[in-house]
Amino acid sequence: MRHHLHHARVKALDVLREQRFLLVVSVAILALAAVSVIAHPSKFSSAEVKFADASQSGLSIIPASCPSDPHRPGECDPPPIVCPDGSAVPTNGVCPSGCPAPGVLVNGQCVQSCQQNSERSSDLSGGAGNNAGCSCPAGFSAVNGQCVLTSCPSGYTLVNGQCTATSCPAGYTLQGSQCFISACPAGFVLQGGQCVSTQCPAGYTFQNGACVVSSCPSGYALQNGNCVQTSCGSAYFCQGNDLYQNVPSSGGGIDGGQCTATFVQTCAYACTSGQCIGPSAPTVALWSVLPVLVRSSERTTITWQAQNVASCTVTGSNGDSWSGLSGHQISRPIIAQTTYTILCQGLSGAIPPSITRSAIVNIVPIFRER
Amino acid sequence: MTSATDRRTRIAVLAAVIVVLIGFVFMRPLADFFEDIAFLLAPSGARAAAFGDMHFGASAAIYDIDRAEYFYQKAAALDPQYPYVYHQLARIEFLKGNFNTAVFYINKQIELHGDTAPSSYYVKGLIEGYMGRYADAAKDYEHYLSLVPPNWAGMNDYAWVLLKAGRAADAVPETQRGLVLFPDNAWLLNTSAIGLFETGKLKEALAHAKAAVEASGKITESQWLTAYPGNDPKVAQEGIATLRKSSEDNMHMIEAALASSPVR
Numbered sequence: 162m163r164h165h166l167h168h169a170r171v172k173a174l175d176v177l178r179e180q181r182f183l184l185v186v187s188v189a190i191l192a193l194a195a196v197s198v199i200a201h202p203s204k205f206s207s208a209e210v211k212f213a214d215a216s217q218s219g220l221s222i223i224p225a226s227c228p229s230d231p232h233r234p235g236e237c238d239p240p241p242i243v244c245p246d247g248s249a250v251p252t253n254g255v256c257p258s259g260c261p262a263p264g265v266l267v268n269g270q271c272v273q274s275c276q277q278n279s280e281r282s283s284d285l286s287g288g289a290g291n292n293a294g295c296s297c298p299a300g301f302s303a304v305n306g307q308c309v310l311t312s313c314p315s316g317y318t319l320v321n322g323q324c325t326a327t328s329c330p331a332g333y334t335l336q337g338s339q340c341f342i343s344a345c346p347a348g349f350v351l352q353g354g355q356c357v358s359t360q361c362p363a364g365y366t367f368q369n370g371a372c373v374v375s376s377c378p379s380g381y382a383l384q385n386g387n388c389v390q391t392s393c394g395s396a397y398f399c400q401g402n403d404l405y406q407n408v409p410s411s412g413g414g415i416d417g418g419q420c421t422a423t424f425v426q427t428c429a430y431a432c433t434s435g436q437c438i439g440p441s442a443p444t445v446a447l448w449s450v451l452p453v454l455v456r457s458s459e460r461t462t463i464t465w466q467a468q469n470v471a472s473c474t475v476t477g478s479n480g481d482s483w484s485g486l487s488g489h490q491i492s493r494p495i496i497a498q499t500t501y502t503i504l505c506q507g508l509s510g511a512i513p514p515s516i517t518r519s520a521i522v523n524i525v526p527i528f529r530e531r
Numbered sequence: 532m533t534s535a536t537d538r539r540t541r542i543a544v545l546a547a548v549i550v551v552l553i554g555f556v557f558m559r560p561l562a563d564f565f566e567d568i569a570f571l572l573a574p575s576g577a578r579a580a581a582f583g584d585m586h587f588g589a590s591a592a593i594y595d596i597d598r599a600e601y602f603y604q605k606a607a608a609l610d611p612q613y614p615y616v617y618h619q620l621a622r623i624e625f626l627k628g629n630f631n632t633a634v635f636y637i638n639k640q641i642e643l644h645g646d647t648a649p650s651s652y653y654v655k656g657l658i659e660g661y662m663g664r665y666a667d668a669a670k671d672y673e674h675y676l677s678l679v680p681p682n683w684a685g686m687n688d689y690a691w692v693l694l695k696a697g698r699a700a701d702a703v704p705e706t707q708r709g710l711v712l713f714p715d716n717a718w719l720l721n722t723s724a725i726g727l728f729e730t731g732k733l734k735e736a737l738a739h740a741k742a743a744v745e746a747s748g749k750i751t752e753s754q755w756l757t758a759y760p761g762n763d764p765k766v767a768q769e770g771i772a773t774l775r776k777s778s779e780d781n782m783h784m785i786e787a788a789l790a791s792s793p794v795r
Contacts, residue, residue: 239682
């Protein structure tokens with residue numbers, strides 16, 4: 162008996178715990194559900210939703226924004242053309258009625274149909290019967306299901322179903338049914354029905370429909386519409402060593418525009434680029450005294466070569482002496498320090514007038530033990 | 532023993548339910564977290580723009596304009612030349628009502644891509660129209676319409692700014708041109724009614740206004756979201772209500788004007 166009571170008590174406690182647990186879970190679920198309402202973003206109402214713009218008379222204009230989404234092109238475009246019976250246009254373009262899309266058969270003839278708007282009131286187009294439910298572009302009217310041209314823009318008149326010009330803009334004249342240029346703006350002239358520019362470059366003027374020379378540069382004169390040379394300036398030139406100058410044939414003035422070469426002088430040395438030039442400076446291209454250290458009584462070798470010189474002299478302090486523009490000589494025995502010098506005279510008028518080089522030859526010292 | 536097993540089974544089932552609910556409740560934040568991880572693993576302008584497009588689309592479950600803006604900003608930072616990045620940012624700022632910022636973005640878009648992205652001129656005209664710069668808007672709409680085949684929204688919105696600029700005489704042929712191609716379009720019919728009214732053609736205006744009311748009554752949420760892409764699908768009904776009410780008010784005003792007009 163006691164055992165049964167204990168068992169029943171335990172079971173009751175278990176049930177109680179379970180009910181508490183379920184209560185806690187239910188409360189948690191409700192709390193989470195409440196949070197979910199907060200967690201999800203609320204609806205967004207844009208500036209477009211309730212926008213209506215009042216017109217000048219107080220009526221409400223409603224703009225849209227259909228083409229603004231770049232990823233949905235064509236959603237605001239007109240529907241594809243279909244046959245009057247609603248079927249798709251065949252590949253050959255002819256509908257089952259026998260008329261090319263979107264035409265309809267009217268009284269045995271194919272005519273361009275007005276757009277599908279059969280539900281609208283007939284007084285939209287101001288007519289009735291066959292005109293009902295038809296909207297045609299400006300200048301056209303619906304007649305028997307067809308849009309027919311009935312009016313033309315300003316300056317044109319309706320002739321045989323087509324608009325023909327009746328007046329032309331400023332500067333044009335009406336000839337027949339077309340407008341032709343009759344006056345050109347400033348800076349242009351009428352030539353052959355076209356406006357041609359009268360603007361010419363500097364030194365040219367507009368004459369007889371073309372730009373012609375009106376002025377010549379310095380040293381030239383206008384003759385028969387061409388520029389002819391009138392002065393030779395002071396141009397000098399060389400022929401060999403002779404210097405010449407261009408002068409007008411008669412010493413100046415307009416005379417057929419001819420220039421004559423006149424001899425000036427023969428350059429003493431040379432003529433280059435229209436002027437006389439002097440000789441080049443003297444140079445010693447090669448000067449060699451080797452060896453410069455010898456034992457007593459040994460010899461040394463002197464070698465030289467000069468350019469742009471009249472003469473050269475090589476002398477040694479020991480009495481050696483040679484001459485020539487170039488040379489290769491062996492000295493006498495060297496018994497003491499000896500200085501060798503080359504002296505070259507430049508060509509007449511050269512700068513500097515002469516040039517000199519030197520070299521010293523020494524004796525190897527002798528050491529004696531004490 | 533059996534009692535303990537049953538208890539454990541019940542607890543396990545409850546735990547599974549709780550985990551599923553937690554997953555459901557925190558799905559969006561968790562989804563955003565996993566989305567960020569996925570992007571960080573391979574960041575690029577194209578991927579960022581793709582995420583932006585996903586959150587800017589017409590799916591109510593994932594529409595999130597702030598999240599879309601976040602990813603388009605990333606795309607612009609990673610690849611400023613990526614097509615339509617600044618176009619989309621301009622649209623977002625426009626929808627949020629930040630028109631000056633929208634103009635900045637759309638000008639940048641046009642500077643980068645010009646006539647290769649004609650719809651950007653349309654968006655620019657739209658922003659300028661909302662800002663009251665009707666003359667500028669008209670020029671942008673004209674340029675846009677010169678680049679693309681005729682579409683009803685382009686012609687309708689062009690007529691809108693023409694009307695606001697006092698050019699009702701130019702707005703009427705524009706809406707008439709649109710109605711040839713889209714004879715049952717509620718927006719065009721409404722705008723056409725206004726243009727006809729303001730050019731003195733009251734009878735024709737009333738006919739168009741009545742047709743506009745009838746057409747606006749048939750517009751579905753899908754059609755409205757097509758007409759206003761980038762909007763939260765949850766607000767479609769509000770937008771349809773705006774169009775319907777405006778059409779009805781216009782019709783009543785035109786009726787009253789016609790009734791009191793000495794010339795009919």
